[in-house]
Amino acid sequence: PAIESKRLRIAMQKSGRLSVDSQALLSSCGLKINLREQRLIAHVENMPIDILRVRDDDIPGLVMDGVCDLGIIGENVLEEVSLQRQLDQENFDYEVLARLDFGGCRLSIAVPQEENYQGVQSLDGKTIATTYPRLLARFLKQQGVNARIVMLTGSVEVAPRAGLADAICDLVSTGATLEANGLKEAEVIYRSKAVLIQRKGLTDAGQLKLIRKLMPRIQGVMQANE
Ligand code: ATP
Ligand code: ZN
Numbered sequence: 001p002a003i004e005s006k007r008l009r010i011a012m013q014k015s016g017r018l019s020v021d022s023q024a025l026l027s028s029c030g031l032k033i034n035l036r037e038q039r040l041i042a043h044v045e046n047m048p049i050d051i052l053r054v055r056d057d058d059i060p061g062l063v064m065d066g067v068c069d070l071g072i073i074g075e076n077v078l079e080e081v082s083l084q085r086q087l088d089q090e091n092f093d094y095e096v097l098a099r100l101d102f103g104g105c106r107l108s109i110a111v112p113q114e115e116n117y118q119g120v121q122s123l124d125g126k127t128i129a130t131t132y133p134r135l136l137a138r139f140l141k142q143q144g145v146n147a148r149i150v151m152l153t154g155s156v157e158v159a160p161r162a163g164l165a166d167a168i169c170d171l172v173s174t175g176a177t178l179e180a181n182g183l184k185e186a187e188v189i190y191r192s193k194a195v196l197i198q199r200k201g202l203t204d205a206g207q208l209k210l211i212r213k214l215m216p217r218i219q220g221v222m223q224a225n226e
Contacts, residue, residue, distance in 0.1 A: 005206025007048045011068040014053035018194055021102035022072040029217040063199045064091050069207060074103050076132065076171065076192040083134035093200040097215065101222050103194030107132055110183040111167045112160055117186045123147050123167060129159035130169035139189040157181040
């Protein structure tokens with residue numbers, strides 16, 4: 001008798017900007033998911049798949065550590081975690097299976113509206129608050145700018161008014177939040193979308209076959225959305 005495959009584990013955001021679209025994508029691919037219960041793990045009824053619903057920040061690590069087989073995550077978080085793990089000499093391997101058509105946003109540096117911003121050199125000697133210290137540090141280094149980075153995991157946009165920083169580096173989609181906080185976008189440092197990633201070293205034949213079955217469906221759903 002054939003050896004039975006382990007269930008495929010897919011990590012997605014539990015609640016937030018990616019969760020509705022992630023769930024819709026999987027449903028469109030034919031996965032019957034019972035998400036009524038607010039549980040960490042949801043079993044897919046009609047395929048050997050389990051859905052893990054976690055904070056988005058945990059998804060890259062779960063895939064890179066091989067705890068989950070697939071993950072749906074914003075490139076901004078994926079790249080930030082990847083840079084951090086590289087520095088910490090932890091495993092940061094993964095494969096991108098598809099760039100998805102949701103979760104679009106940009107990571108931008110914003111400064112007070114009244115500031116006379118003259119380009120990146122205006123940031124020299126300034127303090128910038130962000131949730132993405134590694135992506136920001138990489139940008140500043142590339143630009144030859146010396147600025148201090150302050151890490152904040154929330155309410156980044158109020159940091160200048162609160163006197164915690166001169167500028168911020170945060171996610172922007174419409175710019176309304178920036179404006180509401182007296183800030184203006186000065187530099188776009190990273191453009192992001194959601195991606196589907198797979199762990200490296202996935203060898204289970206049954207799981208690989210299942211992924212090969214799902215991929216054309218994902219491409220099909222995205223084409224239908226165009
Ligand atoms: P969690 O509780 O899972 O940690 P979160 O508050 O960190 O959630 P969300 O605000 O739900 O995260 O955003 C998740 C992802 O959605 C972002 O990392 C980004 O990839 C994407 N995104 C798309 N548009 C925006 C936006 N306007 N602002 C913030 N994130 C956005
Ligand atoms: Zn998060």
